Amino acid sequence: MISAIELTAGKAVTPVYQLKVVLNGTKPPVWRLLQVPGDARLDWLHAVLQVAIGWTNSHLHAFQVGEDRYSDTRHHFAEFEGDPEILEERDCTLQQIAPSEHDTFDYEYDFGDSWEHELTVVKILSPDPASATTALCLDGARACPPEDCGGVWGYENLLKILKNRKHPEHQTMKKWLGRPFDAEAFDVAGTSLWLRKLKWPRVTEAQLRKVLLSRASSHD
Secondary structure, three states: OOOOOEEEOOEEEOOEEEEEEEEOOOOOOEEEEEEEEOOOEHHHHHHHHHHHHHOOOOOOEEEEEOOEEEEOOOOOOOOOOOOOOEEEHHHOEHHHHOOOOOOEEEEEEOOOOOEEEEEEEEEEEOOOHHHOOOOEEEEEEOOOOOOOOOHHHHHHHHHHHHHOOOOOOHHHHHHHHOOOOOOOOOOHHHHHHHHOOOOOOOOOHHHHHHHHHHHHHHHO
């Protein structure tokens, strides 16, 4: 184990994290193994997860770290007196919420469908200038579920319908998807390519949208 921050040539250099991300409830699981700078702020990590998993950033999100909940407080905040406080994700870094190997925390996307991801710190590596400003996808499996399909239960039902050509909703669901869908498809190298396009140290909503739209266009 190395310290969260090492000093090299008088400069603060942060370690590199390897994170395993599992989309809870999917069977077999949708998962990714990512490499990210330890000093990545949570808003940047959110952008990484959107690209790496395959979401479209069309809904609210939040990180859950123990009893603390972090999000973009410009859009997600405690609405009523007595609601738990929502902390600003732009003010916190990965190494602050998960300082040690094997630490875990959660990321929820789309509070309606409630896609819950568990993130585990697999390794904390020595600082590396080549990895200090970008994220990489090291491994992973299976495609991201389609947005707005009804969460884990809805996704499971969708896959059953798509596999059964005689199902009364088969053609309706194919039309709703608008494109062929392969639940087993995942491109590690292609995912890293899109992750490299995220600006460091912050990604604006407009820039993230541009990356996600470009990714979607490349699949058409």
